[in-house]
Amino acid sequence: MTAAAHVERKMLPGFRVTMGFTLLYLLLIVIVPLSALFGKAQALKFGELVQALTSPRVLAAFRLSVGASIVAASIDAVAGLLIAWVLVRYTFFGKRIIEALIDIPLALPTAVAGIALTTAYSENGVLGRHLAAHGIAVAFTPLGVTMALVFVGLPFAVRAVQPVLADVEIELEEAATSLGATRWQTFRRVTFPLILPAIVSGAAQAFARAVGEYGSVVFISGNMPMKTEIVPLLIVTKLEQYDYAGATALAAAMLLLSLGLLILLHRLQGAIQVGGRT
Amino acid sequence: MIRVLLIAIVLALVGLLLGVPLYVVFHEAFASGWGAYVSALGDGDTRTALLLSAIVIALVVPLNTVFGVAAAYVTTRFAFPGKRFLAALIDLPLTVSPVVAGLVFVLLFGTHGLFGDFLERHEIKIIFALPGIVIATAFVTFPLVARELAPAMEAQSADQEEAALLLGASGWTTFWRVTLPRVRGALAYGVVLCTARALGEFGAVSVVSGHIRGSTNTLPLHIEVLYNDYAFAAAFAVSSLLVGVTFINLVARGIWK
Numbered sequence: 001m002t003a004a005a006h007v008e009r010k011m012l013p014g015f016r017v018t019m020g021f022t023l024l025y026l027l028l029i030v031i032v033p034l035s036a037l038f039g040k041a042q043a044l045k046f047g048e049l050v051q052a053l054t055s056p057r058v059l060a061a062f063r064l065s066v067g068a069s070i071v072a073a074s075i076d077a078v079a080g081l082l083i084a085w086v087l088v089r090y091t092f093f094g095k096r097i098i099e100a101l102i103d104i105p106l107a108l109p110t111a112v113a114g115i116a117l118t119t120a121y122s123e124n125g126v127l128g129r130h131l132a133a134h135g136i137a138v139a140f141t142p143l144g145v146t147m148a149l150v151f152v153g154l155p156f157a158v159r160a161v162q163p164v165l166a167d168v169e170i171e172l173e174e175a176a177t178s179l180g181a182t183r184w185q186t187f188r189r190v191t192f193p194l195i196l197p198a199i200v201s202g203a204a205q206a207f208a209r210a211v212g213e214y215g216s217v218v219f220i221s222g223n224m225p226m227k228t229e230i231v232p233l234l235i236v237t238k239l240e241q242y243d244y245a246g247a248t249a250l251a252a253a254m255l256l257l258s259l260g261l262l263i264l265l266h267r268l269q270g271a272i273q274v275g276g277r278t
Numbered sequence: 279m280i281r282v283l284l285i286a287i288v289l290a291l292v293g294l295l296l297g298v299p300l301y302v303v304f305h306e307a308f309a310s311g312w313g314a315y316v317s318a319l320g321d322g323d324t325r326t327a328l329l330l331s332a333i334v335i336a337l338v339v340p341l342n343t344v345f346g347v348a349a350a351y352v353t354t355r356f357a358f359p360g361k362r363f364l365a366a367l368i369d370l371p372l373t374v375s376p377v378v379a380g381l382v383f384v385l386l387f388g389t390h391g392l393f394g395d396f397l398e399r400h401e402i403k404i405i406f407a408l409p410g411i412v413i414a415t416a417f418v419t420f421p422l423v424a425r426e427l428a429p430a431m432e433a434q435s436a437d438q439e440e441a442a443l444l445l446g447a448s449g450w451t452t453f454w455r456v457t458l459p460r461v462r463g464a465l466a467y468g469v470v471l472c473t474a475r476a477l478g479e480f481g482a483v484s485v486v487s488g489h490i491r492g493s494t495n496t497l498p499l500h501i502e503v504l505y506n507d508y509a510f511a512a513a514f515a516v517s518s519l520l521v522g523v524t525f526i527n528l529v530a531r532g533i534w535k
Contacts, residue, residue, distance in 0.1 A: 012436060012440070012443070013443070013449030013452075014351065014453065015352065018347075018348040018351045018352040019348075019352045019356075019358075022345065022349045022364075025341075025348075026349075026364075026367060026368065029413070029416055030371055030420060032386075033383060036382060036385055036392055037378070037382045037385060039392075040392075079291055079295070082284065082287060082291065083288050083291065086284050086288040087288075090281055090284070094289070098288065100531075100532065101292055101297060102292070102296070103528055104296045104300065104524065107471075107475075107524040107527045108299075108478070108520075108524045109477070109478025109479075109480060109497075109501075109517075109520045110480045110481065110498075111478070111480040111498040111499075111517075112303065112501065112517040112520050113299060115501065115513055115517065116299035116300070116302045116303050116514075116517070117299055119302050119306060119510075119514075120299055120302045125302070126298055126301070126302060127294065150295065151295060151296070154296070183280075211375070212373070212374065212375025212376065212377070213375075214375065214376050214480065214481035215376070215480035215481050215498070231375075232376070232377035232378075232481065233377075235375075235378070235381060236377055236484070236485060239381065242390075244385070247381060251378045251381045254374075254375050258373040258374050259370075261373055262366060262369065262373045263366075266362075266366055
């Protein structure tokens with residue numbers, strides 16, 4: 001922003017009132033409650049904290065939550081790239097419907113997604129039936145958890161890549177082709193490096209959403225301790241058993257993870273904007 | 279050839295991953311016929327849940343909308359230190375697990391919480407009651423309006439506002455007549471999105487509501503109860519209502535975004 005624009009902008013009224021309300025509401029709804037969580041976690045004795053976070057059941061839940069989220073985010077990254085590619089580069093019948101369907105997981109209430117996915121993947125379900133015929137059980141297994149997480153994360157992977165791919169200059173690809181590169185070489189050496197930050201950002205967003213997801217997963221997971229129990233569910237269970245210390249420790253760990261992911265995502269966003277300008 | 283193959287793969291992927299769950303909702307909702315569908319929706323507990331969800335929306339959406347307008351205005355019309363940090367903080371609730379969001383309010387206002395004794399002495403109920411549900415919902419839908427509005431306001435230069443001010447309009451008039459009308463599409467979509475998400479919130483509300491049947495069950499919680507009672511047709515019938523809202527949301531996105 002130039003100095004002149006800066007001065008002009010200062011002329012606009014309403015800074016105090018909008019800033020005041022923004023900060024007040026942010027403080028009341030977000031900052032104070034989240035600080036209370038860290039306050040509570042800090043009040044726990046170190047031994048309690050370690051014990052709460054390293055019991056076999058907790059470790060199993062973390063392994064499942066993080067592991068299934070990584071697998072799901074990777075599947076989303078590949079599927080998202082394919083979908084974004086087809087939506088940006090081709091026109092075909094039904095494209096607008098596909099375009100609209102992409103956002104379904106963002107807009108559909110998680111409980112509805114949860115029971116619908118469970119029914120679809122159950123032994124007699126539309127999808128589960130065919131998988132069961134090949135001896136693959138999805139509902140009430142870690143695979144089911146992963147499929148639910150693939151569902152919730154997919155729009156992030158598509159929407160992160162789509163605009164960046166649309167911005168890639170066709171001339172660059174044409175230049176590569178005219179210099180004798182094959183289609184695959186052009187994609188690998190020219191297009192892919194340009195959209196890679198966006199793919200990573202989409203996958204990171206899908207992971208961030210997946211690791212904390214609750215509603216879409218609780219129905220399909222079957223919630224067996226040590227086997228299909230995700231961390232958010234374990235927090236709820238501990239809370240219901242009045243194990244406030246355990247729930248607090250887990251929640252604080254999850255919140256730290258969210259904060260780390262938020263910082264990572266903002267960094268990635270910066271990388272994409274810089275990459276887009278050059 | 280590659281083109282046809284890729285399109286076919288994408289159609290199959292989207293159909294299987296995203297289309298099938300939608301199909302299942304309607305298929306199951308009408309599995310026992312229209313009569314069962316209508317009676318499931320007319321059930322007393324369903325209507326109480328619907329009413330509770332409506333009250334929650336009526337409280338949360340206006341609050342988050344006013345916040346969204348203020349936050350988008352202040353972060354796009356002024357330069358100040360810490361602006362990026364403020365923007366990151368506003369986005370924070372989106373990356374917090376809904377269960378964690380619910381838990382923090384239990385830790386604050388629950389019986390064993392920070393303000394637990396105080397609330398008990400004054401007989402104020404927040405957790406397992408309406409206020410808790412409202413606050414938790416406000417938390418999870420916190421940045422939605424702001425996130426839609428901020429890019430739209432950023433795209434509009436401040437020239438027209440400055441012209442209005444120079445011509446003698448008051449700050450308030452300028453805001454209502456110049457600033458807001460130019461971003462009304464983004465505002466409308468933000469409100470629709472916030473409403474849809476508030477209506478569908480499950481994890482956070484599930485932690486603070488206490489699942490009191492016919493009293494603190496919102497629509498998604500009521501769906502869970504029905505499903506766990508093996509009342510599948512009824513669970514999917516209520517779900518189909520929420521899918522309807524989802525469609526409205528997607529259509530609104532198509533119009534305004």
